[in-house]
Amino acid sequence: MSFRKAIRISVLVTLLLLALFIYFISGYPGWVEANYSTGFFPKLAAVLRLMLGKLPISLGDLIYSVVVVSVVWNISQFIVRLFHPKDSWGKKLSPLLTAGLILLFVYVYFYLFWGLNYYRKGIEHQLGLQNGAFKKEELISLNQYLVEQVNHRKEICLQKKDTVMNTGRMFQAAQEGYKELEKQYSFLRYRNKSIKASLFGKLGNYVGFQGYYNPFTGEAQINTRIPNFVQPFVTCHEMAHQIGYASESEANFVGFLAATHSPDTLMQYSAYLDIFLYSIGNLRAVDSVASKAIAKQLNEGVKRDIRTEREFALKHRTFLQNWTDAFYDFYLRQNSQRKGIASYNEVTGWLIAYRKKQ
DSSP states (O other): OOOHHHHHHHHHHHHHHHHHHHHHOOOOOHHHIIIIIIIHHHHHHHHHHHTTTTOOSOHHHHHHHHHHHHHHHHHHHHHHTTTTTTHHHHHHHHHHHHHHHHHHHHHHHHHHTTGGGGGSSSSHHHOOOOOOOOOOHHHHHHHHHHHHHHHHHHHHHHHOOOOOHHHHHHHHHHHHHHHHHHHOOOOGGGOOEEEEEEEEHHHHHHHHSSEEETTTTTTEEEEESSOOTHHHHHHHHHHHHHTTTSHHHHHHHHHHHHHHHOOOOOHHHHHEEEEEEEEHHHHHOOOOHHHHHHHSSSSEEEEEEEEHHHHHHHHHHOHHHHHHHHHHHHHHHHHTTTTGGGGGGGHHHHHHHHHOOO
8 A cells, every 4th residue: 555545544443433522422412502602612623713814805715715616626536537547447536536535524614613503502591581582562673673773873863964984993893792792691702803895895796605614724704895894794694603603593582682782873773683684574473564664764875775685686686596495405404403594584583582671
């Protein structure tokens, strides 16, 4: 056996053992919460952000590109070699095995460096909340509260003629929100800012992402090509992923708490608007009359922003987004989010539970 082949087998066996460990440990949320999500991961993530946060570009996006190109190249090489009659099967299969090894490495790296957070106890355990069934009256009350808050912030912004945030101000305001929130909940500590504009923002408009967390590098990636008033809350949402909240509904909830603790009114407005849209959608599903009555109370400026966001989404809607939505829905369901993409809407339940406790 050649040295190179021995190394490949050793790497493969190591990755398979780590994959089995991940599968086994994911069934113990108490252990994950105590030892990974509040033990190992926060230290790892803080180091990654410290090391890479000041880089002017997204290293994570570059790594994504290299991985995709490497896998596609090796698969194409396998297909080409299939039609070479003189090549042995060992030579034919070699590129396919390399692609598989790369994907296995990505899988193990992803879960060890972040993905195990899908299997933690999370914010429900930390705040003593229970996100379950709620009464229609509670949903109406929440929507009424949110419409008042979003109108108030919009009026302040319009009076100040302050309706656009540049990325520097946005990222700073998000960090200030987390600093204020930490005073109330120490476990929501965020240090070493690493937030960057995605290199794939234009593509993201057509495949449907507003932001994402990069587990390779600990960077939060924001699509700065979407409407400006949407970006501040997306930033806080991705920062919640950075501190270990993998669940989309929990990231929405933690991001909302951070954004509304920020002293920047535009940051607050973005959060209240985004959460209002989730909440009014939930109300519309159970009482369309009540939802229409509350929606009529919206400030005209808020209504314009909602129309702008919807028109933007419709303008960029393509078949690609249908594919990515289906893939992401499947991905979330495989990672303990039983409602898939619809789990984003569960932030409404967190807010109702939080208001009841407060």
